[in-house]
Amino acid sequence: MNPANAPLVIVGAGHAGGRAALTLRAEGYRGRLILIGDEVHPPYERPPLSKGLLQGTMELAGCSVCDSVQLAELDIEHLAGNPVKTLDPALHRLQLADGSWLQYARLLLATGGRARRLSSVPEHLPNVLYLRTHDEALALRASLQPNTRVVIIGGGFIGLEVAATARALGCSVTLLEAGPRLAGRVLPERLSDALLELHRRQGVDVRLNVAIETLLGATRAEAVQLVDGQLLPCDLIVVGIGMQPNTELASAAGLEVGQGIRVDAQLRTSAPDIYAAGDVCEFRLHPQGSFQRQETWRNAETQGRHAALNLLGGELPFEVIPGFWSDQFDWGLQTTGVIANTEPTVSRTVSEGGFLLFYLDAEQRLQGACGWGQGNSVAKDIKLCERLIANQIPLSADALADANVSLKQLLRN
Structure with missing residues (x-):
């Protein structure tokens, strides 16, 4: 069932979803267009969250894909704070948190992800913070005062960029990585070594091959105790151990899901008229290649644009050379x-x-x-x-x- 005159709907109002919405209008689509997001903010890019926004040199407007005025001018309906709870591909409809149902002609899932939680770290402690959203970045920024003793759990890019920013703001920083080297999942050893040398030279106390035994403190985290018995007193803990893709909606609707929402070369999912893009999208770079996800600015930007073209009836294969960058000091x-x-x-x-x-x-x-x-x-x-x-x-x-x-x-x- 593909209802006549039903809108195009984008679920996920982050970078990929926002770019798709803007591209649809730029390509001449004049029908009803709905952009649904969990956050109250208009779409924004995430790389500045650990850099300019965290440093206080940038505000939300500086990393926005578009603002509320532009959305209104383009007649893009932005539904915020009323997330999608149920997806019904057979009837081309979805249900919002308030119980209302919405028909769609074609749908883009750009649901992104959320910060991966560390089970050994209690979440009720107010000085244990994560960084994935704008509001989380503001909370972390307020906590990064000079001489604050910060323990960062995770030696990937988020942890490293937060460490660099925290040091620039005058914090004392200890970074804990469970593996034998920094960003070891994605980088060759020489680059890991360069990152390690730079961070140690800048005063970051980097500990490799470490495991956390427990956190001390009843109402606030006061220290991190390692398995080897070392005690690390702290004022603030930042957990940066990666992203958990938001695949639950797609999985419950019967779409093919692996480590993300699986798509074909045109970014189509296994359900008719439903596409996926951005951090949640699992795709093949080559027809015979293995499925992968890419959590990068370039992927969100290019897949958002590409999905929009195919939502309009294109049959364009996604063939973009991947890439990413990271600023460290x-x-x-x-x-x-x-x-x-x-x-x-x-x-x-x-x-x-x-x-x-x-x-x-x-x-x-x-x-x-x-x-x-x-x-x-x-x-x-x-x-x-x-x-x-x-x-x-x-x-x-x-x-x-x-x-x-x-x-x-x-x-x-």
Whole structure:
């Protein structure tokens, strides 16, 4: 059943959902368009939450995809604080928290995720904080006062970026990572080592291979006790152990779900007229590749746009080279293509202690690259690597390793 004159509905008013709504209007769709979100805020981007917004140098307007005025001008109905509770694909309808039912012609699920909870950390303690939403960022910002003793649980990108911001604000920071290296799930060892060296140089007390025994304190967390008996007194605990994708709505409706909502090359789910995009979307980069999710700004931006085009009847396969970046103190990490936590094929030293790492396939074609350098110094090289990946031309490993051979020259060749 596809009701005549039913609206297009987007469930999830984050970055991907907001970008999809704006794209639908930009592409000429003039029908009824409904954007449903759990938060009261208009759609916003999440990377600034651990950087500018947490530092106090940016407010919500600075990271918004659009504001309430723009939504109204574009006649996009933003339903906030009335989330979807039930999805009925067979009848092309959904039920809101207030009990009302809403028909849809086509639907986009951009439900994102929530901060993953640590079962060993009690949630009722007021100085145990997470960072996933704007409001959580404001609560954390208010707590990051000079000389505050902060313990951060998790050595991934959220934990590391919060650590860098907290140190810049004058806090004493201890970072706990259960694994043998930082961001070890996604980065090669050399980059993990660079992150470790930088953070320790900036005064972050990084502890690797540690496990938490318990938290001490009845009404507030006063200390973290490790399994080895060490006691870490603290004023504030920040848990940054990843994201839990919001797949429950899709799963209950019978859609195919793995680590996210599974889609085909056009970002269609297993149910008719329902698409998925953003952090919750599990897709294949290549037809024969394995399913994956990408929790990046680029993925939310590009999939939001792409899903909108296919909601309008397009049959466009999603074929975007992935990439992400992370700012750490005055250094930057950028990647493009498919990288892994394995050893890269080739490395190249660049100026002022930076480096590039390259991943080649069996035919010597570039599949992925990552760079580490001061500020934004590796951005141009990573852009050139993206073009080399797109061209899929065989490359000389020796030339890639030689800093005197420009990547632009390899591209021209």
